[in-house]
Amino acid sequence: xxxxxxxxxxxxxxxxxxxxxxxxxxxxxxxxxxxxxxYKLALxxxxxxxxxxxxxxxxxxxxxxxxxxxxxxxxxYKASRENNTNDIALYKNAFFDAYSDFQNALKxxxxxxxxxxxxxxxxxxxxxxxxGLAQLNAVYDGSYDPDNANVALMxxxxxxxxxxxxxxxxxxxxxxxQVNLELQDTVKAYNYFLKSKVLFEKNGSQTPDLLVGYxxxxxxxIDLNQMKDTQRALNLIKEGIDVVESEYIRIESxxxxxxxxxxxxQLYNSVMLDMENLKRIIYLDYPExxxxxxxxxxxxxxxxxxxxxxxxxxxxxxxxxxxxxxISVYRKAIEVESTHEVAWFNLGxxxxxxxxxxxxxxxxxNDPDSSVYYNKEAELKYENALPFLQKAFEINPNSLETIHxxxxxxxxxxxxxxxxxxxALEKKIREKGK
Numbered sequence: 295x296x297x298x299x300x301x302x303x304x305x306x307x308x309x310x311x312x313x314x315x316x317x318x319x320x321x322x323x324x325x326x327x328x329x330x331x332x333y334k335l336a337l338x339x340x341x342x343x344x345x346x347x348x349x350x351x352x353x354x355x356x357x358x359x360x361x362x363x364x365x366x367x368x369x370x371y372k373a374s375r376e377n378n379t380n381d382i383a384l385y386k387n388a389f390f391d392a393y394s395d396f397q398n399a400l401k402x403x404x405x406x407x408x409x410x411x412x413x414x415x416x417x418x419x420x421x422x423x424x425x426g427l428a429q430l431n432a433v434y435d436g437s438y439d440p441d442n443a444n445v446a447l448m449x450x451x452x453x454x455x456x457x458x459x460x461x462x463x464x465x466x467x468x469x470x471x472q473v474n475l476e477l478q479d480t481v482k483a484y485n486y487f488l489k490s491k492v493l494f495e496k497n498g499s500q501t502p503d504l505l506v507g508y509x510x511x512x513x514x515x516i517d518l519n520q521m522k523d524t525q526r527a528l529n530l531i532k533e534g535i536d537v538v539e540s541e542y543i544r545i546e547s548x549x550x551x552x553x554x555x556x557x558x559x560q561l562y563n564s565v566m567l568d569m570e571n572l573k574r575i576i577y578l579d580y581p582e583x584x585x586x587x588x589x590x591x592x593x594x595x596x597x598x599x600x601x602x603x604x605x606x607x608x609x610x611x612x613x614x615x616x617x618x619x620x621i622s623v624y625r626k627a628i629e630v631e632s633t634h635e636v637a638w639f640n641l642g643x644x645x646x647x648x649x650x651x652x653x654x655x656x657x658x659x660n661d662p663d664s665s666v667y668y669n670k671e672a673e674l675k676y677e678n679a680l681p682f683l684q685k686a687f688e689i690n691p692n693s694l695e696t697i698h699x700x701x702x703x704x705x706x707x708x709x710x711x712x713x714x715x716x717x718a719l720e721k722k723i724r725e726k727g728k
Contacts, residue, residue, distance in 0.1 A: 318351075320339045324358065324362070328365055333368045333369045333372065336362075337362060337366065352403070352404050356406065356407050357407060359396070360396065360414065364414065366392045366395070367418075370385040370389070389418060389421060389425065393418055399411045400412075415460055418460060419461050426453035426454040429447070430469060432446060433476060450469075451470060454473065464489075464490040467487070468508075480520050484513065484516050487512050502548070504558070506537060507541075507566075508534075508565070511572060513530050514527040518572075524576060531573045535569050535570070545558045570607040588612065591611065605627035606640065620644065621644065639699070642680070642682030642686060642699065644679075646679040649672040649679065650672070653669060683700050684700070697720045
């Protein structure tokens with residue numbers, strides 16, 4: 295029988311450490327690989343090192359976590375630059391992993407790497423914010439089916455939650471609110487929008503932000519539709535309009551090239567139109583606010599007579615009480631902004647609806663002559679409506695609402711060939727949208 299040799303205890307310990315435990319060298323190898331931009335090797339070496347924390351000093355652990363986090367980020371950036379879909383999928387959680395590594399690095403650091411680690415954490419805020427925004431926009435654009443959309447929204451939410459752990463900012467709270475709104479968690483969404491509103495009102499924004507109006511807009515929508523608090527919704531939308539006006543004043547006072555100024559003006563008109571439309575809905579749907587609406591819009595126009603959104607809102611409100619004035623205001627809106635379809639469409643729709651009412655009146659007449667008279671008056675209204683709807687179509691030929699209106703007008707005015715053309719176009723657009 296062979297005798298088993300027993301090594302001296304001290305020698306056994308020495309061999310164990312030398313043969314099996316070299317994590318400090320793996321840390322060095324990992325950092326060197328990172329510096330040589332061999333990020334995969336860096337990740338491998340640092341993974342091995344961090345599997346044996348007991349053999350590392352606190353600062354070695356901190357540096358291993360720091361460079362492992364940096365390696366993960368660089369691998370994701372490299373995959374994105376090269377459009378390497380496999381590596382993009384492999385490193386899709388790189389920002390999350392890096393944030394966790396940087397937090398661990400801070401726990402072990404003895405002030406050797408503190409400022410570098412904190413800078414890496416701070417630098418994660420923007421890519422996390424942009425990642426969340428990109429996923430949210432992809433959902434808005436219909437890039438995902440319903441199941442994958444929820445996955446994308448959950449990913450966006452994770453990005454934004456971590457971003458907010460780094461820095462509480464109104465933009466991240468707003469985006470997180472939108473994510474939860476898409477996930478149909480209205481209560482969470484409302485609370486995030488409120489936090490966004492409070493932070494914006496406290497700190498403002500470094501550069502003018504017209505889109506901030508939508509924070510107030512979304513809060514007002516939830517108040518109006520879910521919480522049934524009409525007065526609070528109205529107050530919020532008024533606040534939002536004032537904020538957008540203030541942000542636009544900042545833009546007007548800045549030295550900007552004409553094309554950039556024109557882009558800001560277009561965005562301003564678009565945001566204000568949405569805000570004024572929501573206020574108009576409140577004034578239209580809740581009769582107790584109707585007189586207030588007319589007075590407010592008229593007062594606004596005395597200060598800014600060429601405000602397109604306010605003109606549209608006032609004209610729409612006047613349709614229920616003073617049609618002639620409504621027509622006059624719509625015409626004024628067209629003079630102010632002839633390239634925007636809304637006033638053209640609304641004026642055409644107003645004339646069309648007047649024609650429909652005259653047809654109905656004709657049917658109610660017992661006297662044939664009166665019936666003929668009202669039908670002819672209706673035909674005149676349809677003819678009045680046609681050029682306005684045609685202009686709206688010219689501005690936006692993909693609007694199904696305008697195409698449908700033109701189909702109805704074509705039937706009313708016996709333009710059957712035009713009806714067939716609009717009908718074919720409508721089917722084509724609907725088919726394309728499937």
